[in-house]
Each structure stands twice: as structure tokens, then as C-alpha cells.
Amino acid sequence: MTLTTPSLQRMREELQISEEFLGRYNRPGPRYTSYPTAPVWNDAFGPDDLESVHAEAQRAQTSISLYMHLPFCESLCLFCACNVIIQKDKRVAIPYLDVLKREIEQVARGVSRDRPVVQFHWGGGTPTYLTPQQLEDLFGFAREHFNFSPDAEIGIEIDPRVTTREHLETLRRLGFNRLSMGIQDFHPEVQAAINRIQPFELTRDLLLAARDLQFDSVNVDLIYGLPYQSPERFSHTVDQILELQPDRIALFSYAHVPWLKKQQGAFATHLPEGMQKFEIFRSGLMKFIEAGYLYIGMDHFAKPGDELAVSQQQRTLHRNFQGYTTKAGADLYGMGVTAISAFQNAYAQNHRDLPSWQKAVQDRGIATMRGYRLSDEDRLRRAVINRLLCHTVIVKDEISREFGVDFDQYFAAELGQLDGPREDGLVMLDDKEVRATWLGRIFIRNLAMIFDPYLEKQHLNAIPLFSKTL
Ligand SMILES: C[S@@+](CC[C@H](N)C(=O)[O-])C[C@H]1O[C@@H](n2cnc3c(N)ncnc32)[C@H](O)[C@@H]1O
Ligand code: SF4
Structure with missing residues (x-):
């Protein structure tokens, strides 16, 4: 079918x-990156529960997907609803990486070497906040503790404003084969309103560098529904994206959640809403489809030969916390502040504030704050x-x-x-x-x-x- x-x-x-x-x-x-969704989980589920879930996964010998959360960014984009820590002083990464390594060690203790890592994803925040040397050191540490499948999908989220060619060269040499690039919108007035000045030329040059270095797949993130966007303006951004020809496109609906992210209130009166927001989406959707991209669903587009598109046709596509994935049956081990783990029968989330996560990892190696066992x-x-x-x-x-x-x-x-x-x-x-x-x-x-x-x-x-x- x-x-x-x-x-x-x-x-x-x-x-x-x-x-x-x-x-x-x-x-x-x-958005159903899990079911039941996170508000259903509870804090009666703690580190002991997670360790027993790890033991069950070990007995079942499932394959492994690893997620590492690197929360730091240099400045705050006002629309951002991610779990971020804004810190200009980059020394903050040093103790963070020490604690993260301790967590990696503890998690790896419950995983035998014969279970392959089929997927490794670094998200944030902005993982390329780290220096190329820090990326290399952390990657090497993870490699020592887990057994990577030769065809593992290894991806990272990058912000073009802080990512250099040296970062990309290091990542490619280490074995990263997928990049996901934040763009959002190229219009200067929109960029000013969201506090994210990111010229087209800078983004294009980084994408060309990625292509030059032969990353297998490059995704770009866009958002519709941002302040001062209009269908005409967004249409222009879409034309610029089509010039870049990414392999995948995530066209997210702007999530306005000012009760969680106060800074979003700054531009609340300039948001396109209702039919206007829909028009922006519709113009983007039609342009991408006319240009030959396939609509995978829930904000995602891919070129026809892309694994996501093939996997959807063959009905082997899955969904997890990173969105759509072709790696069915793998258990997701999340590490880092706020990171989420997802197993066949359970979900778990790490502490969301830095001091609590640090303390929990230092005390007992893992930092589960809450979770859920599925019925x-x-x-x-x-x-x-x-x-x-x-x-x-x-x-x-x-x-x-x-x-x-x-x-x-x-x-x-x-x-x-x-x-x-x-x-x-x-x-x-x-x-x-x-x-x-x-x-x-x-x-x-x-x-x-x-x-x-x-x-x-x-x-x-x-x-x-x-x-x-x-
Ligand atoms: C962790 S960031 C990507 C990497 C990097 N920090 C950057 O911004 O380039 C993940 C993506 O989440 C999306 N995002 C963040 N806040 C959002 C919101 N309020 N509504 C919709 N999408 C959002 C953005 O498209 C962003 O690129
Ligand atoms: S959108 Fe990316 S760079 Fe901007 S604050 Fe959020 S995580 Fe950081």
C-alpha cells in the first residue's frame, strides 16, 4: 500500500x-513526539525506575539511539521554546561536559557492547557553541563507551551564526553525516523582531561548505507565524531556501507559549494569526511541493529519494522526540540537562535546571526527574x-x-x-x-x-x- x-x-x-x-x-x-504526552508523566518515576527500564532494554537487546542535549546558546532568539541556557561566557561548557561524561559512563554501564548504536543525535540549544576541540573530545568519549554501527546516522543541530567551517570539518571527520540548520526566516524585519540576525549569504556559504564536505543530508528549520511575517515575505524566504536545495525542510508552526517562555510576549501584538498564519503556511507548502519536495507530514518535507520519503512510502517510518525517524525499534537514551529517554514501555526526563541535573548525576550517575510506564x-x-x-x-x-x-x-x-x-x-x-x-x-x-x-x-x-x- x-x-x-x-x-x-x-x-x-x-x-x-x-x-x-x-x-x-x-x-x-x-505534537505527539510521545504518547502519552509529557504532561501525563509523573515525578513518582525516578532514577531507580529508569535503571530497571535500562535493564529490561538490555535483556531485550534492542538497538540504541543516543541523544545528547547541549543547552547553551550565545544569545536568545525571542521566539525560542527550546530548553536553552543563554551564556556568553563559554567557560560554562567545561563543567557541563565533565558532568555529561559522568552520565555517559553510568548509562553505558547498562549497555553491552553487542548492542549497536544506530543513531546518535546532538541537540540543544546549540551544540556548535562548543569549540571544535570540545566536540572532538566529547565525541571520542562517547565512542569509547558505546559500540557504533558502521552505518549509524550521526546528526547535529547547528546555528549558522556561530558555526565555522572548522566546526564542520571536525564534525565530518568524526563521522557526523547529518546536519540540521536553524534558519527560521530571512526577512530583515522578522529577523530584527526575533533577535536573530542571520544573513542569507552567511547561511548559503555554510550550506555550500557542508555540501563540499559531503554530509549525507542537510535539513533546514523554518518557522511560519513569526512576527511581521506575511505570505509575500515568507514566499521570498521560501525562494531563497529553494536556491539552497536542502535535502529536508522542517517548516514548524510558531508555538506561542508565553506562559512558559515570557520573552515571547515582546512581539505578541505583531503575530500573524488565524487565516493570515494559514496563508503563510499554504504559500510555503505549495511552493515546496511544486519544487518537487514531498510532504512527509507534521511540518516535514523531503526530496523524493530521501530516506524519510522512502520510509513513508514503505510504511516503516517512526516518530520519536527528534521528530520523524527511519530507525524503528531502537530505544532512545537521552543524556544532558532536560534530556528525554524513550523505551518500548517507558519514558523518562532528566532534571530541567542545571544545578539539579548536575547534583543528581554527581550523586548517582543518572538524573531522572520524572517519567512514565506505559500500560x-x-x-x-x-x-x-x-x-x-x-x-x-x-x-x-x-x-x-x-x-x-x-x-x-x-x-x-x-x-x-x-x-x-x-x-x-x-x-x-x-x-x-x-x-x-x-x-x-x-x-x-x-x-x-x-x-x-x-x-x-x-x-x-x-x-x-x-x-x-x-
Ligand atoms: C535547537 S534549535 C536549532 C539549532 C540552533 N539552536 C539554531 O537555532 O539554529 C531547534 C529548532 O526549534 C525550532 N523552534 C524553536 N522555538 C520554536 C517555537 N516557539 N515554535 C516553533 N519552532 C521553534 C526552530 O526552528 C529551531 O531551529
Ligand atoms: S533558536 Fe536556537 S540559537 Fe536561538 S535560542 Fe533557541 S536554541 Fe538557541
């Missing part, structure tokens, strides 16, 4: 939505939600067989709730499958939310938990 792509004309027609329609669907909702029902619902987000279709028989349930009976209430979205053209229902339409793929979070029973309780919260779905 393959995904069918409608004609451009058909897409354009499906994307002609009304303000009333948008008002109904554009509401707060999770059988959670696993069933996670499979349903992941299928929708990755393959855009739920084949009822597959779920019934895998989990020993009758899909139609088990999800009778949810199928009933899908009637509205079906009438609105978001989903097609028959006795074999639940399939998102082209429009439904854009509002896929809304469809997934129907299968998430925790949301009802969370909606009772006075403080919103999630950004809006568009």
Missing part, C-alpha cells in the same frame, strides 16, 4: 478553507496515533491482530467522533481503514487527538499546556 499524492490542482482546492473551519480546528494540541492501553493507542502521524492511515486489521482487539468495537466512540472531520473532508472511513485526506494531513494533530483520552482531563487545567495545531 502506498501513499497517493493528489494533483496540485486538487491540493489547491482542498486547501481552500474558510475562517470558520480554521477556527474550529486550530486549537491547542500536542497495555497506552501502547495500543500509541500505535494508532503513530500510524496516523507516520503513514496517514490506520489499517484496522493490523491493529486488531497486533493487540488482540476488535478495532471497530474498541474504538467505537472515537470512530463516532471522526464523523465531523469526515464531513469536513479531513478523513475517509471505511470498514478496512481510517485514512487522512490531503487536508487531514495538515490537521493531523486534530485527528490524533481524538484517540487521546488524557486530553479531556488536561483541558480542565487553567493553564494551557499545548500550542495551537496550526
Whole structure:
């Protein structure tokens, strides 16, 4: 079974939505990098629980995905919702790296050498805040403690404003084969408003250097919905991106969460909202598709030969905390302040403030602050939600067989709730499958939310938990 792509004309027609329609669907909702989502996890889950989860993974001999969080940035981009620490004085990295190594040692103790690391990702913050020597030292340390598969996917997030050719040369020599570059928007007024001045030429030169050094894949991050953006202005940014021809594009919806990130309030009155935000997205989406990129879903585009695109066609695509991935079945071991780990049956998150993380690692090697053990029902619902987000279709028989349930009976209430979205053209229902339409793929979070029973309780919260779905 393959995904069918409608004609451009058909897409354009499906994307002609009304303000009333948008008002109904554009509401707060999770991005489902995990199910159950992080607000469901609890602090009764601690380091002992994580160690027993590590032992289970060791017995199951799963393959390994490693994530390292490097939180530092030199200056704050005002839109940023990531877990960052702004520090101009780079000496702060020295004690951080010492503690991180201690954590790596402890985690590696529970992992035998015959379990291959198939994926290694460095995120942040800005990992290239570190000097090339620091990158090399940390990478060497990790290599000594784990067994990397020869074809491991090794990726890093870089900010072109602080990344030099020397950084790239070092990374490539170490074996990094993927880069993800923050761009967001090239318009000078937008860049000034978000406190991120990043000229096109600087970004282009770094991308050319990456290509010269033969990184296998380069991704760029863009955001729609930033202050002072308009469809015309963003269209120009998209043209500039098309000149650069990245392998993948992440076109994120700006997550406005000022209750978590106060600095976002600075430009709150200049944000494009509602139909205007949708127009910005639509213009970007159509341009990327017309230029030959495939829409993977949930903000991601890839060139047709790219692994993500192939994996989606073959229905082997998965989703984890880094977004979409082709590495199914690997357990994710997260290290560093705030880092998240994700196992077949559990999630865990490290302490979010630096002193608590440091102290916990120094005291006992790992720094779990909270987490969650999945129930059988959670696993069933996670499979349903992941299928929708990755393959855009739920084949009822597959779920019934895998989990020993009758899909139609088990999800009778949810199928009933899908009637509205079906009438609105978001989903097609028959006795074999639940399939998102082209429009439904854009509002896929809304469809997934129907299968998430925790949301009802969370909606009772006075403080919103999630950004809006568009
Ligand atoms: C860790 S940063 C990328 C690396 C590097 N720090 C940089 O900015 O170039 C990850 C990405 O998250 C996205 N991001 C951050 N805050 C966001 C927000 N409020 N809404 C949507 N996307 C956001 C940005 O596209 C950013 O490039
Ligand atoms: S967008 Fe990147 S560089 Fe800017 S503050 Fe966030 S993590 Fe740091």
C-alpha cells in the first residue's frame, strides 16, 4: 500500500478553507513526539525506575539511539521554546561536559557492547557553541563507551551564526553525516523582531561548505507565524531556501507559549494569526511541493529519494522526540540537562535546571526527574496515533491482530467522533481503514487527538499546556 499524492490542482482546492473551519480546528494540541504526552508523566518515576527500564532494554537487546542535549546558546532568539541556557561566557561548557561524561559512563554501564548504536543525535540549544576541540573530545568519549554501527546516522543541530567551517570539518571527520540548520526566516524585519540576525549569504556559504564536505543530508528549520511575517515575505524566504536545495525542510508552526517562555510576549501584538498564519503556511507548502519536495507530514518535507520519503512510502517510518525517524525499534537514551529517554514501555526526563541535573548525576550517575510506564492501553493507542502521524492511515486489521482487539468495537466512540472531520473532508472511513485526506494531513494533530483520552482531563487545567495545531 502506498501513499497517493493528489494533483496540485486538487491540493489547491482542498486547501481552500474558510475562517470558520480554521477556527474550529486550530486549537491547542500536542505534537505527539510521545504518547502519552509529557504532561501525563509523573515525578513518582525516578532514577531507580529508569535503571530497571535500562535493564529490561538490555535483556531485550534492542538497538540504541543516543541523544545528547547541549543547552547553551550565545544569545536568545525571542521566539525560542527550546530548553536553552543563554551564556556568553563559554567557560560554562567545561563543567557541563565533565558532568555529561559522568552520565555517559553510568548509562553505558547498562549497555553491552553487542548492542549497536544506530543513531546518535546532538541537540540543544546549540551544540556548535562548543569549540571544535570540545566536540572532538566529547565525541571520542562517547565512542569509547558505546559500540557504533558502521552505518549509524550521526546528526547535529547547528546555528549558522556561530558555526565555522572548522566546526564542520571536525564534525565530518568524526563521522557526523547529518546536519540540521536553524534558519527560521530571512526577512530583515522578522529577523530584527526575533533577535536573530542571520544573513542569507552567511547561511548559503555554510550550506555550500557542508555540501563540499559531503554530509549525507542537510535539513533546514523554518518557522511560519513569526512576527511581521506575511505570505509575500515568507514566499521570498521560501525562494531563497529553494536556491539552497536542502535535502529536508522542517517548516514548524510558531508555538506561542508565553506562559512558559515570557520573552515571547515582546512581539505578541505583531503575530500573524488565524487565516493570515494559514496563508503563510499554504504559500510555503505549495511552493515546496511544486519544487518537487514531498510532504512527509507534521511540518516535514523531503526530496523524493530521501530516506524519510522512502520510509513513508514503505510504511516503516517512526516518530520519536527528534521528530520523524527511519530507525524503528531502537530505544532512545537521552543524556544532558532536560534530556528525554524513550523505551518500548517507558519514558523518562532528566532534571530541567542545571544545578539539579548536575547534583543528581554527581550523586548517582543518572538524573531522572520524572517519567512514565506505559500500560497495555497506552501502547495500543500509541500505535494508532503513530500510524496516523507516520503513514496517514490506520489499517484496522493490523491493529486488531497486533493487540488482540476488535478495532471497530474498541474504538467505537472515537470512530463516532471522526464523523465531523469526515464531513469536513479531513478523513475517509471505511470498514478496512481510517485514512487522512490531503487536508487531514495538515490537521493531523486534530485527528490524533481524538484517540487521546488524557486530553479531556488536561483541558480542565487553567493553564494551557499545548500550542495551537496550526
Ligand atoms: C535547537 S534549535 C536549532 C539549532 C540552533 N539552536 C539554531 O537555532 O539554529 C531547534 C529548532 O526549534 C525550532 N523552534 C524553536 N522555538 C520554536 C517555537 N516557539 N515554535 C516553533 N519552532 C521553534 C526552530 O526552528 C529551531 O531551529
Ligand atoms: S533558536 Fe536556537 S540559537 Fe536561538 S535560542 Fe533557541 S536554541 Fe538557541
